[in-house]
Amino acid sequence: MTKINSCQSCGMPLAGADNLCGTNKDGSINKQYCNYCYQNGEFTSNLSLEEMIEICIPHVVSADKEMNKEAAKEMLEEYLPTLERWK
Ligand SMILES: [Zn+2]
Incomplete structure (x- = not known):
């Protein structure tokens, strides 16, 4: 089974969609989480x-x-x- 890259918080598929990825504190892209869950190095909601x-x-x-x-x-x-x- 191919491992699909999806958000490790909500499960949304992120493959090939950098604009959906979360962001780190320094503004770089975080491919582990989506931008609904993770922005600027923090989860958007607890x-x-x-x-x-x-x-x-x-x-x-x-x-x-x-x-x-x-x-x-x-x-x-x-x-x-x-x-x-x-x-
Ligand atoms: Zn997410």
């Missing part, structure tokens, strides 16, 4: 894993027609804890 799951559900549902709210929640509950921020 969320719990549960809050992050709630925020991500509508995005997953709108991105994938096959997904309903319950399936998205289940997927996120399995996927997000594997990301760097939540380990």
Whole structure:
């Protein structure tokens, strides 16, 4: 399986999209996180894993027609804890 570069906080795919990447304190690009989660070397909000799951559900549902709210929640509950921020 190919490892897709995605945000290690919310799971958003970042492959080939530097404009979606977060930024470090010195203004350089941080490819580990997206710019919604991480800006200027800090997380934009201090969320719990549960809050992050709630925020991500509508995005997953709108991105994938096959997904309903319950399936998205289940997927996120399995996927997000594997990301760097939540380990
Ligand atoms: Zn993110």
